[in-house]
Amino acid sequence: MSGILNEIINAKGKRVLDLGCGSGVIGLCCILKDNTKVVFYDLHPNIAPLKNHPLSREQDEVKVQDLCVGEKDESYDLAFMPFPSRSIDRPIAPDSYEMGILRNDDLVFMAFEQVWRVLVSSGEFVFFLSGV
Numbered sequence: 373m374s375g376i377l378n379e380i381i382n383a384k385g386k387r388v389l390d391l392g393c394g395s396g397v398i399g400l401c402c403i404l405k406d407n408t409k410v411v412f413y414d415l416h417p418n419i420a421p422l423k424n425h426p427l428s429r430e431q432d433e434v435k436v437q438d439l440c441v442g443e444k445d446e447s448y449d450l451a452f453m454p455f456p457s458r459s460i461d462r463p464i465a466p467d468s469y470e471m472g473i474l475r476n477d478d479l480v481f482m483a484f485e486q487v488w489r490v491l492v493s494s495g496e497f498v499f500f501l502s503g504v
């Protein structure tokens with residue numbers, strides 16, 4: 373968030389993917405910095421109210437799904453994703469706190485593959501630690 377708000381990461385005029393958006397703080401910071409569009413992605417349906425967030429604009433989208441499967445090639449300028457917290461190889465109840473973490477080591481490789489595809493050649497992928 374501070375990287376965006378302090379303009380170390382330039383979001384102005386960019387089409388942004390906020391992968392594993394949770395509360396949406398990353399995408400919302402991009403909106404504050406006059407980006408063009410944010411797509412908020414998360415596996416958890418609790419993100420749905422982001423569509424009605426006071427900062428959310430007509431062009432912003434909220435998608436409950438796995439990463440950015442289905443997005444067109446070279447259609448974004450900037451993508452954010454938190455580093456997966458840990459690996460869990462068993463089913464996770466949707467109401468469990470475990471639902472709120474990025475799981476499975478393969479996810480990183482899947483994300484790299486998808487993100488490179490949907491970013492333009494000058495695009496940036498910000499892969500960050502959101503907690504310890």
Ligand SMILES: C[S@@+](CC[C@H](N)C(=O)[O-])C[C@H]1O[C@@H](n2cnc3c(N)ncnc32)[C@H](O)[C@@H]1O
Pocket residue numbers: 391392393394395396397398413414415416437438439454471472473474475479502
């Ligand atoms: C640590 S939270 C990060 C929230 C937010 N980006 C932030 O920085 O505060 C990780 C989020 O990733 C979501 N998530 C886990 N696996 C996912 C997947 N395969 N695709 C999309 N989102 C996923 C979780 O539901 C959770 O909301």
